[in-house]
Amino acid sequence: MPPAKPPPGAARIVDLLDVGQEHLAGAVEQPRREAALLLGEVLRLSEAQLYARADDDVPEPAAVSYGQLIRRRADRIPVAYLLGRREFHGRSFAVDPRVLIPRPETEHLVEAALNCIDDGALVLDLGTGSGCIAVTLALERPDSRIVATDLSPGALAVAAANCRRHGVADRVRLVRADLLSALRPGAFDVVVSNPPYIDVGEWPSLMPEVRDHEPPEALFAGDGLDFYRRLFAAGDFLREGQRLLLEIGKGQLAAVRELAEGAGFDVEWVVADLAGIPRVLTLRATGI
Numbered sequence: 240m241p242p243a244k245p246p247p248g249a250a251r252i253v254d255l256l257d258v259g260q261e262h263l264a265g266a267v268e269q270p271r272r273e274a275a276l277l278l279g280e281v282l283r284l285s286e287a288q289l290y291a292r293a294d295d296d297v298p299e300p301a302a303v304s305y306g307q308l309i310r311r312r313a314d315r316i317p318v319a320y321l322l323g324r325r326e327f328h329g330r331s332f333a334v335d336p337r338v339l340i341p342r343p344e345t346e347h348l349v350e351a352a353l354n355c356i357d358d359g360a361l362v363l364d365l366g367t368g369s370g371c372i373a374v375t376l377a378l379e380r381p382d383s384r385i386v387a388t389d390l391s392p393g394a395l396a397v398a399a400a401n402c403r404r405h406g407v408a409d410r411v412r413l414v415r416a417d418l419l420s421a422l423r424p425g426a427f428d429v430v431v432s433n434p435p436y437i438d439v440g441e442w443p444s445l446m447p448e449v450r451d452h453e454p455p456e457a458l459f460a461g462d463g464l465d466f467y468r469r470l471f472a473a474g475d476f477l478r479e480g481q482r483l484l485l486e487i488g489k490g491q492l493a494a495v496r497e498l499a500e501g502a503g504f505d506v507e508w509v510v511a512d513l514a515g516i517p518r519v520l521t522l523r524a525t526g527i
Contacts (some may be wrong), residue, residue, distance in 0.1 A: 250302050252278065253293040259309045266313045273318065277308040280322055291445065315447035327371040330378075332401050337393030338369040339457040344512045345374050345433050348486045349375050351510050352431045355482045355521065358382040365418070365432035365470075366390075368457055370411070372431060377407040386427070388416040404482030419473045427477060432470075433486040438463040463488055467495050471502035477524040482507070485520045492517040 259274025264472065267273050275286045281304050282289070297305070308321055319325040319340045325332055327341040328349055334340055335468070356362060356376065360383045364373040367387035377385050385407075389395050395413050402408040415420060427439055439459045442450060449458065460466040477483060485502060487495050496506055503525050510519035 242498045249295065250297045250299065252282075252289055252295050252297055254287070255297055255305055256293075259305070262309050262313055266315065272311065273312060276318065277321070278305050281305045281308065315451065317448045318453055325369075325371075328375045328413075330375065330405065332369050332371045332374070333397060333404060334369050335397060336452060337454060338397045339453055341369060341371045343371065344518050345486060346371065347510050347512055348431060348433055348484060349379075351508065351519050351521055352376060352429060352484050353379055354520060355429050355484065356380045356383050357428070360384070360428040361386070361426060363388070363422070363427045363430045365430060366434050366457075366466075367398050367413070368394050368400040368430065370413075372433065373398065373411050374401050374405050374407055376431070377402075377410050377447075378405060381410075383410075385411045386414060386422070387411055388422070390415065390417045391454070394454075394457075418469055419476050422476070425475055425478050427481065429482050429484070430477060431484045432466075434466040434470075435460040436463050436466060436486070436488040436491065451478060463491060464494055464498070467498050470488065471498045475524075479524055481524050483522040483524065485522070486518060487520055489516050492520070495520060 253276055256271065256274050259278065260271045263270035274451045275289055279286055279289055281301050294420060311321055312318065317340055319334050320336055321331060323335065325334045325341050328346050332341060362376055362383050362385050364385060364387040367373050370387060373387035376383065378426050387515065389398065391485055392415065395415055398413055402411045435456065435458050437458045437460065485495065492509065499506060499520065499522050504522040505525055506520060507523050508521040509517050512518040
């Protein structure tokens with residue numbers, strides 16, 4: 240169904256908000272809020288400014304751009320892709336459909352990693368995607384050195400843009416690699432990874448924003464554990480006593496712990512997200 244239109248001759252902010260809300264109703268949980276977000280993006284105004292200037296006229300080109308955004312959002316394209324950015328750990332990162340959209344849960348992984356990184360540490364971000372983890376670690380631990388890998392050339396291009404955006408391109412080395420291929424075993428002090436960990440059987444139940452628009456290779460891993468199996472079968476990639484930090488999915492703690500312990504890692508800490516779900520494992524290599 241085409242979007243509703245404001246009254247003839249009217250293109251006020253409040254009219255466009257009403258149109259956007261009507262078109263998004265039933266497609267998103269907060270249609271008014273998202274309509275305001277998209278109109279604010281076009282007009283470069285905050286939500287508060289929009290309402291303070293509700294009776295202001297909107298130039299036709301801006302109204303047309305807004306209508307295009309509303310239609311795309313009604314098709315369940317994620318807001319982050321429409322805006323071309325997502326906030327992570329207090330910073331803005333460029334994102335597009337070549338990379339997974341950073342999640343708040345992954346901030347727990349970053350916080351845990353920051354507690355493990357000493358001055359001068361060599362850190363590997365395995366499967367970097369947008370580069371949000373690697374860039375954040377480089378900014379928060381300026382004495383560290385970061386290697387960030389991904390198999391996707393598109394993801395590496397986005398990561399490179401984010402490295403430049405945040406001024407760390409000289410301290411984050413981007414490498415195209417599948418898992419640990421092309422990397423020297425035992426070279427790293429800390430390895431962090433937010434890998435694909437969704438069971439492919441869950442595909443039909445995912446929200447359309449995720450299922451239809453985010454890169455499947457960054458989401459799915461067989462039964463959800465394939466990445467972890469491959470990683471722990473890859474041999475010695477940490478020196479004894481060094482740490483591996485992994486984000487895990489809901490209900491995966493016991494299975495990933497078993498895989499880790501079988502590969503010679505001790506579980507040091509388990510960090511839960513704000514919903515109480517075990518989300519981050521900090522593992523120490525025992526050298527066995």
